[in-house]
Amino acid sequence: MQLSEHLETNLTALNARLGSSADFYAKRIELYRCRGAIFLFDGMASLESLWELLLDAASRQTPPLLSGQAAPGGERVYQLLWEHSALPAESAPVEDWESLMQRLTAGMAVLLLDGCAKGIAFSVQSLKYRSVEEPSGEGNIRGSREGFCDLLRVNLSLLRRLIRTEALVMEVRQGDCEMKTEYAVCYCKGKASPAAVERVKETLRRARPQMLLDSSYFVPWLFPCRVRTASPVGYTERPAVAAAKLCEGKILILVNGSPSAMILPTLFCENFECLDDYAQPAFFASFLRVLKYGAFYLSIFLPGVFVCLAVYLPELMPPQLLFKIEAAERATPLPLFAEMVVVILLLEVIREAGLRMPQTLGHSVSLVAAIIIGDAAIATGLMSTPVILIAAVASIAVFVVPSLYEAATIFRLLVLLAAGIAGPVGFVTAALAVLLALTRVSALGVPYCAPLPFPKTGISQDGVTRRTYRTLSARPFTIWQKRRKAP
Amino acid sequence: MRKLNFSGAAVSLSVLTTVMGQCILSGEAVSARTLLLQGLPMALALAVISRLLALAEVEQGTFSGNTFCSKLFCLLATLWFGAELVETLGQIQTLCWEQFSSMALVGILPLLLWAGWTLEPGVFSRSAGILWWAVVLAAAICFFSLSGQLHWENLFPEPEMTGPMQLPIYAEFFALPLFFETDGQKSQRHWVLPFAAFLVQALFAFGREAVFGPAHGLQGLELLRAGSIGGIARFDAAFLLVWLAAALFRCGMLVCTLRVLLCRAFGCGEQEVPE
Numbered sequence: 001m002q003l004s005e006h007l008e009t010n011l012t013a014l015n016a017r018l019g020s021s022a023d024f025y026a027k028r029i030e031l032y033r034c035r036g037a038i039f040l041f042d043g044m045a046s047l048e049s050l051w052e053l054l055l056d057a058a059s060r061q062t063p064p065l066l067s068g069q070a071a072p073g074g075e076r077v078y079q080l081l082w083e084h085s086a087l088p089a090e091s092a093p094v095e096d097w098e099s100l101m102q103r104l105t106a107g108m109a110v111l112l113l114d115g116c117a118k119g120i121a122f123s124v125q126s127l128k129y130r131s132v133e134e135p136s137g138e139g140n141i142r143g144s145r146e147g148f149c150d151l152l153r154v155n156l157s158l159l160r161r162l163i164r165t166e167a168l169v170m171e172v173r174q175g176d177c178e179m180k181t182e183y184a185v186c187y188c189k190g191k192a193s194p195a196a197v198e199r200v201k202e203t204l205r206r207a208r209p210q211m212l213l214d215s216s217y218f219v220p221w222l223f224p225c226r227v228r229t230a231s232p233v234g235y236t237e238r239p240a241v242a243a244a245k246l247c248e249g250k251i252l253i254l255v256n257g258s259p260s261a262m263i264l265p266t267l268f269c270e271n272f273e274c275l276d277d278y279a280q281p282a283f284f285a286s287f288l289r290v291l292k293y294g295a296f297y298l299s300i301f302l303p304g305v306f307v308c309l310a311v312y313l314p315e316l317m318p319p320q321l322l323f324k325i326e327a328a329e330r331a332t333p334l335p336l337f338a339e340m341v342v343v344i345l346l347l348e349v350i351r352e353a354g355l356r357m358p359q360t361l362g363h364s365v366s367l368v369a370a371i372i373i374g375d376a377a378i379a380t381g382l383m384s385t386p387v388i389l390i391a392a393v394a395s396i397a398v399f400v401v402p403s404l405y406e407a408a409t410i411f412r413l414l415v416l417l418a419a420g421i422a423g424p425v426g427f428v429t430a431a432l433a434v435l436l437a438l439t440r441v442s443a444l445g446v447p448y449c450a451p452l453p454f455p456k457t458g459i460s461q462d463g464v465t466r467r468t469y470r471t472l473s474a475r476p477f478t479i480w481q482k483r484r485k486a487p
Numbered sequence: 488m489r490k491l492n493f494s495g496a497a498v499s500l501s502v503l504t505t506v507m508g509q510c511i512l513s514g515e516a517v518s519a520r521t522l523l524l525q526g527l528p529m530a531l532a533l534a535v536i537s538r539l540l541a542l543a544e545v546e547q548g549t550f551s552g553n554t555f556c557s558k559l560f561c562l563l564a565t566l567w568f569g570a571e572l573v574e575t576l577g578q579i580q581t582l583c584w585e586q587f588s589s590m591a592l593v594g595i596l597p598l599l600l601w602a603g604w605t606l607e608p609g610v611f612s613r614s615a616g617i618l619w620w621a622v623v624l625a626a627a628i629c630f631f632s633l634s635g636q637l638h639w640e641n642l643f644p645e646p647e648m649t650g651p652m653q654l655p656i657y658a659e660f661f662a663l664p665l666f667f668e669t670d671g672q673k674s675q676r677h678w679v680l681p682f683a684a685f686l687v688q689a690l691f692a693f694g695r696e697a698v699f700g701p702a703h704g705l706q707g708l709e710l711l712r713a714g715s716i717g718g719i720a721r722f723d724a725a726f727l728l729v730w731l732a733a734a735l736f737r738c739g740m741l742v743c744t745l746r747v748l749l750c751r752a753f754g755c756g757e758q759e760v761p762e
Contacts, residue, residue: 312587313587313724315721316721316724316725422589422591422594422595423587423589423591424587424589424724424728424731425583425587425589425591425592425595425731426591426595427728428728428731428732428735429591429595429598429599429735431732432614432732432735432736433602435614435617435618436602436606436610436614436739439610439613439614439617440606440607440610447609447613449613449617
C-alpha cells in the first residue's frame with residue numbers, strides 16, 4: 001500500500017499499526033518550515049546521530065522566509081533533503097508501507113513530510129549485537145580467530161573483507177516467512193556454477209518456512225525427502241572457512257540472526273577436513289585425517305561388532321578376551337545386547353542434558369554422569385565394564401567429526417539393532433545400508449561421496465590424505481570440476 | 488527412459504563376487520594344471536566373444552527396447568539375470584545357514600528387493616569402490632594369514648587324469664553395453680571380465696593346491712579357515728562377512744538391472760529421475 005501525501009493520515013495509520021509498541025518512537029518536527037515527522041524504533045536507531053546528522057544541519061541551513069513568500073511544500077523540502085549531499089539518506093525513497101517497515105526494522109529512521117507521498121530513510125542504526133568472537137564449536141590452532149556474529153550485514157562485511165575481488169556476489173533477500181527475515185546468497189562469479197546458483201535462488205524464493213531462524217531451516221526445501229540420513233550441506237561459523245569454500249565455487253547461505261553459514265554442495269570427505277589441515281605439514285594432516293576416518297567408522301560400527309562377536313560369533317574372539325567378557329556378563333541381569341542399547345541411549349541423554357543445561361550446572365552433571373552413574377552401575381552389577389567401555393569409546397570417537405554427529409548416532413543405533421537382532425547377517429546388511437545411504441545423497445548434481453574409480457584414485461590429492469599445499473595450489477579446485485592429477 | 492550407467496568397478500565386483508561364492512562353497516577341485524591348460528584358452532575365447540558381442544550390441548541397439556527383436560532380447564536377458572539373482576540368493580542363504588546358522592536372509596530379502604528397485608544405478612557405482620577396498624583388504628589379510636602354510640612344491644604334481652573343467656559363464660559377459668549405456672567406450676574396455684573371473688578361480692585353485700596338496704575335495708572355505716596370525720584365527724568369518732556384503736550388493740544391482748530390462752521388454756515408459 002502506498003504512503004499518503006497527508007502527514008496526518010500517515011501518522012494515524014502508523015499509530016494504529018505500531019502505536020501500542022513501547023519501542024516505537026514518532027515525533028513531529030518542522031524542517032525548512034514544513035511539517036513532518038520522524039519515526040524509528042528505540043534501541044535500533046540512534047536519536048543522537050539523527051540529531052547531529054539531519055535535524056541540526058537542516059535547521060541551521062533553513063533559509064529565511066521573505067514576506068509574502070509561502071513556506072515550501074513537502075515535495076520541495078523532500079527535493080532539498082534528497083539532494084543534500086551531507087545527509088546520510090538511503091539511495092531509494094520510501095514509497096509504501098512494506099518498504100517503510102523494512103527500513104524501520106533494519107534500524108533506520110524514516111522522515112515523512114506533509115504534502116509528499118515519499119519518505120526518506122536515514123542510516124542511523126545503533127543496533128546492539130554480539131561482537132565478533134571466536135566460535136566455540138569450531139576450534140583450531142592456527143588461522144583466523146574471527147567468527148560470524150548474529151547480524152547479517154556484519155557477517156557480509158566479514159566476508160567482503162576476506163575476498164577482496166569483484167567476483168564475490170552477496171545477494172540479500174527477504175524470506176517469505178512470518179518474521180520477514182533477511183537472508184543472503186553468496187557465491188563467487190566465474191567459480192560457482194551459474195545454473196546451480198539460479199536453482200538455489202529459485203528454491204529459496206519459493207520456500208515458505210513459517211519462521212527462519214537459521215540457514216538450516218532451508219534444507220527441506222533444498223533437498224526434499226522423507227527420511228534424511230545425511231545432508232549434503234556443511235555449516236561453519238568461521239568467515240575464513242566460508243571464504244575458502246566460496247573460492248572453491250560453493251554457495252553460501254547466511255540468515256539474519258544466526259552465525260551459522262550453510263555451505264552447499266558439500267562432500268562427505270570435507271567433514272574430515274579443518275582449517276588446521278592446511279597449516280600443518282601434509283603428512284601430519286594426512287595422518288590426522290586417517291585417524292578421523294577411523295574414529296568415525298569406529299563410532300558407528302564398534303558397538304555392533306562387539307555385540308555381534310560376543311553374542312553370535314564368540315569363537316572369533318581371542319580366548320582371554322572372551323573369558324573376561326563372559327566373567328563380566330555373568331554378574332549382570334540384562335543380556336549383552338540390551339545392556340549396550342541402554343548404555344548408548346543413556347549416554348545420549350547425558351550428552352543432551354550437558355548441552356542444554358546452564359553452563360554452571362554442566363560440570364556437575366558431567367561429574368554425576370561419569371562417576372556416579374557409571375561407577376554405581378558397575379558396582380551394583382547392572383552393567384558390565386566391557387559394555388560401558390565400548391559404548392564410551394564409540395560415543396567419544398564421534399566428537400572427532402562433530403559435523404557428522406547426527407548421522408553417526410542414527411547409524412550406530414541401526415547397526416547395533418541389526419547386529420543384535422539378526423547377528424552377522426544383520427550387521428553386514430546394516431553396514432551395506434549405511435554405505436548406500438551415504439552414496440545415494442547428492443546435491444545440485446554433485447554426489448556426496450564422489451565416485452572413486454577403484455583402485456586408481458582411492459586416496460586422492462586432497463581426500464583421505466593430502467598432498468603439499470604447493471601441489472594443491474598448482475591446480476586450484478572448484479567443486480564443479482573434476483580435479484585432474486598433478487604432474 | 489532410465490539408463491544404466493554402472494561403473495566398471497560395480498560390474499566387475501558383481502561378477503567376481505559370484506565367482507568367489509562358487510569357489511568358496513564348491514567342493515569340486517580343479518587342479519592348477521588343468522586350469523592353466525584348459526581355463527586360460529577358454530577365458531580368452533570368452534573374452535573375444537564378449538568383445539565382439541559388445542561391438543555388435545552397441546551397433547544394433549540390442550537392449551534399447553525399441554524393436555520387437557530388442558524387446559525379445561530384453562526378455563531373454565531378464566530371464567538370465569533373474570536366474571543369476573536366484574543363484575546368488577541361493578549362495579547367500581547357503582552360506583548364512585551353514586556358517587552362521589542364520590535365516591536372516593528371509594527377513595532381509597524384501598528390503599533388498601525394495602532397495603534394488605528404488606536406488607539409482609549411480610548409487611551402486613559409488614558404493615562399489617568402497618566395497619572393493621574392503622574385499623581387497625580382507626583378501627590380503629587372508630593371504631598373509633596363510634604365510635608359512637603355502638607349500639609351493641605341491642603345485643603342478645605329476646599329470647593326473649581330470650575331466651574337462653567348466654568355466655563359469657555369466658550374463659554380464661554378453662550384455663556389457665547394457666551396463667554402460669551412457670559410455671559406449673566402457674563396454675569395449677571391460678571385455679577382460681572373463682579373464683578376471685578366471686583369475687579368481689585360479690587364485691583359489693593355486694591356493695588350495697599349495698596348502699592342501701593335489702588330491703583333495705575340500706571347499707574353498709577350508710582355504711580361508713587355514714589362516715592364522717599369532718593367536719588370532721578364523722579370518723574366514725571376516726572374509727565371509729565382506730563377501731556377504733558384496734553378494735547383497737550384487738543382488739541389489741541385479742534387481743536394478745531387472746527393473747530396467749522389464750520396463751524395456753514390456754514397454755513401460757519410465758522417466759529418468761534427476762539427481
